[in-house]
Amino acid sequence: MLYEVDKHSGIPSYLQIMNQIKKEIIMGNLKEGDQLPPVRELSTVFKVNINTILKALDKLETSGYIEAQHGVGFFVSKNIDLKKGIVDEIRNCVEKLKKEDIDLETIKLILEEVWKDGQFSE
Numbered sequence: 001m002l003y004e005v006d007k008h009s010g011i012p013s014y015l016q017i018m019n020q021i022k023k024e025i026i027m028g029n030l031k032e033g034d035q036l037p038p039v040r041e042l043s044t045v046f047k048v049n050i051n052t053i054l055k056a057l058d059k060l061e062t063s064g065y066i067e068a069q070h071g072v073g074f075f076v077s078k079n080i081d082l083k084k085g086i087v088d089e090i091r092n093c094v095e096k097l098k099k100e101d102i103d104l105e106t107i108k109l110i111l112e113e114v115w116k117d118g119q120f121s122e
């Protein structure tokens with residue numbers, strides 16, 4: 001589900017748009033070969049100008065998530081194959097954290113530190 005960008009978040013609008021579209025691809029709501037809505041429609045959905053949409057789509061195309069077909073539109077070029085178990089593990093982890101009343105900002109801090117640490121056991 002795509003929603004209006006938050007112009008007061010401090011995150012550039014084009015990045016918010018990119019992240020929303022990437023999320024839809026990663027979660028399987030947009031699949032390989034699916035056509036994105038037209039640029040003008042995306043401009044209305046996100047409540048930004050067309051140049052912002054085009055910048056986001058260009059960056060997504062450069063990173064390989066979508067491809068442009070001249071005169072036709074933009075299409076999802078690849079599925080991000082997250083193993084189903086990964087999403088389930090994350091859901092279970094989030095459920096446990098919520099039961100412990102740990103807020104999202106604390107979770108983000110912990111995740112970032114664990115990610116930076118980079119020491120994982122196999």
